[in-house]
Amino acid sequence: MANEQAAVSNYTEDNIRSLDWKEHIRLRPGMYIGKLGDGAAMDDGIYVLVKEIIDNSIDEHMMGNGKVINVKVTDHRVEVRDFGRGIPLGKVIDCVSKINTGGKYDSNAFQKSVGLNGVGTKAVNALSDYFKVQSFREGRTKMAEFHQGELTNDPPETTTTERNGTLTIFEPDGTVFKNFHFIPQYLDNLLWNYAFLNAGLTINFNGVKYYSENGLLDLLNRKTNEEELRYPIIHLKGEDIEIALTHNNQYGEEYYSFVNGQYTTQGGTHLAAFREALVKTVREFYKKDFDASDVRTSIVGAIAVRVQEPVFESQTKTKLGSQSVGPEGPTMRTFINDFVKKYLDDFLHSHPSVAEALQKRIIQSERERKEIAGIKKLANDRAKKANLHNKKLRDCRIHFDDLKNERRDDSMIFITEGDSASGSITKSRDVQTQAVFSLRGKPLNCYSLTKKIVYENEEFNLLQHALNIEDGLEGLRYRKIIISTDADVDGMHIRLLMLTFFLQFFPDLVRNGHVYILETPLFRVRNKKETIYCYSDEERQQAINKLGSKPEITRFKGLGEISPEEFGKFIGEDMRLEPIILKKETKIPQLLEFFMGKNTPDRQIFIIDNLKIEKDLVEEVVIED
Known part of the structure; x- marks a missing residue:
């Protein structure tokens, strides 16, 4: 009791500390940009920073100001120049450094903007090692520079001959985004989506032009293979709504949903209404009560809506929560259902x-x-029994489908082959967020097989249940699915077989950036003072040059050779992951046919032309102490 009274008496006004805007953002960056990451995932924080800046330029374009946006991205630096109205010169500093300051609070200026609360640009500023903003208006210009949100340079206004608009340059803070790098394909997808959703807009990205005339029709043309479509893409446009849809021969449902030009990767009320309206309209048209899953299986669809004052479920705006299209408008469900019912x-x-x-x-x-x-x-009954004592799965405690857990984005599952590899990972993993699924030998090549094999093959069925993806990705239990195999011929074969499984039956896992390859070091180079792990021969040579005097060099031939103590270093904060990315020109059926189909002459020629005979880089050199 005495201790409690002492604690209360010690809790005074001096214990209360008010953080300024930049301190709060840097202390709790997840509140503003979602997860941090190093750029390996498409929703990592560095891409949110890029998006927040471009969103402002997009909003200007939507209001009829500026038809061109220039974007330049290098390894660690981003430059965005638009040709809108430009920030009012007297408010340049306030707009990027004062919370609750911005033009989007004036609903007349930005009726249907992407921006939500005027925080985005400030978050970029606070989380950047270097941040510059410059506005050009009517022959005058004002510039300001910052470091981690602190104003470092505030020169006076000057005259200019440049066109109206805003220039923003930033370099993400390496102490916040550790070992970060931009992956061009993620930026490519981001910018194409902007182009598809904004007719007449040209985006120049590192010298490449992004432009679309036909909106969502162009998007689906880019995402599908014409030879696989069951019928030509249906493209319908109305006031504040646009949809495109078709069916092909792949499994699952594939959707692209947008609100006010914002790609809502997790969908929301507009996508739910679209899926529901589609089934209802089809049933009424054919006068038959089709099962909803039969109507939507193999669909590829896109929907874009523009609404007033959108309500998103997070600052990163990946899921729409609005129940209506505006303060006095119809419900989202009614608005979309009425449109689909009439036009489809x-x-x-x-x-x-x-x-x-x-x-x-x-x-x-x-x-x-x-x-x-x-x-x-039968398979599901078996899986339920196996789940009680699933020897293949060593589960973690935090899962991606636990929407209330702030660490849900950290959840991951390692798919390994053999007891030695899974043993090392299991002993060194974080039991809170890292699960392990052990394969027994090489999995079946499921190319050209039907989904029936997923239930007939016990291993595939148990994996499907572990991931919880039988009925779609809504219940996915792990944010990252990491294929972890030896970096030898057998390991590469297992990677191909697992990728075939995912691409054949669950392609959305790959499209949505959930599948990765674990990179583990090929070499350990050390002397008595320092140990360096190397992921390539180039890194090995750099380590030898650094340590000098004939260091001890070990070549790791398999995951099982790495001790659990060492393995913990490779799946922790400095873990290296290679994301599996489908490029715009990638067509899944042709890809699988080429690599996993019957041994065709084309593949033989490809192998011969690309064959490299690797001499032993370094087998194992041991220097006696």
Whole structure:
């Protein structure tokens, strides 16, 4: 009791500390930009920083100001120049360094903007080692420079001959985003989405032009292979809404959803309404009560809406929470349902060949679902029993589908082969966020097989249940799925087999940036004072040059050779992951056919042309102490 009274008496006004804006952002960056990361994932913080700056330029374009945005990104530096109105010169510093300051609070100026609360640019400023903003207006210009949110240079206004607009330059803070690097493909997707959603906008990115005339139609043309489509893409536009959809032959559902030009990677009320309206309209058109999953299986769809005062579920704006399209507008559900019911129904009536092809695709999905219903039930029953004592899965405590846990984005699962490798990872992992799934030998090559094999093959079925992806990605239990194999021929083969499984049956896992390859060091170079782990021959040579005097060099041939104590260093804060990224020109069926299909002459020629005979880099050199 005495201790409690002492604690209360010691809790005075002196214990209360008010953080200024930049201190709060730097102390709690996740509140403003989501997770941090090093750039290996598409939703890592450094891409959110880029997006926050470009969003401001997009909002200017939406208001009819500026048709060109120039973007330049190098390894650690980002430059964005728009040709909008430019920030009012007297407010240049305030707009990037004072919370709750910005033009978006004036709803007349930004009726349907991406921006939410005037925090984005300030967060970029606070989390940058170097930040510069410069506004050009009517022959005058004002510039300011910052370091971690602190104003370092505030020169007076000067005259200029440059066109109106705003220039923003920043370099993310390496102490916050450790070992970060920008992956060009992620930026490529980000900028294409801006182009698709903003007719007449040109984005110049590192010298490449991004421009779209047909909006979501262009997007789906880019994301699909014309030869795989069951019918031509349906493209419908209305006031404040645009949709595009088609069906192909792959498994799952694939959607791209946008609000006010913002790519909502986690969907939200608009996507839920679209999925519901699609099923309802199709049932009414064909006058048949199709199962919803049969209507949506193999769909590729996109929806974009523009709403007033959008409400997102986080500062990173990846999921829409708005229930209506504006303060006095209809509900989101009613707005989208009315549009889809009228325009899609009219389209199907006026395009009977498309209506017939769509019906055939639905009936095919219905037949395939019924064919595997029996074995699916048996397999799921087996999986439920196995989950109680699943020797293949060593689970963690925090999962991606636990929406209330602030560490959900840290959850990951390592897919390993063999007891020695899984043993090392299991002993050194973080049991809070890192799970391990052990394969037994090489998995089955499932190329060209139907989804029935997922239930017939016990290992695939147990993995599907461990990930919780049988009915889509909504319940995905791990943010990152990490294939962890030896860096030898057998290990590479296992990687290909696992990627074939994911691309064949769960391609959305790859598209949405959930699948990675674990990179582990090939060499350990050390002397009595220092140990350096090297991931390439180039790094090995650099380590030898650094340590000098004939250091001890060990070549790791497999994961099992790395002790648990050492392994912990490679799956912790400095873990290196290589994301599996589908490039815009990648077509999954052709990719799988080429690498995993029958041994074709084309593949033989490819192997011969790219074959490199690797002499032993270094087997093992031991220097006696």
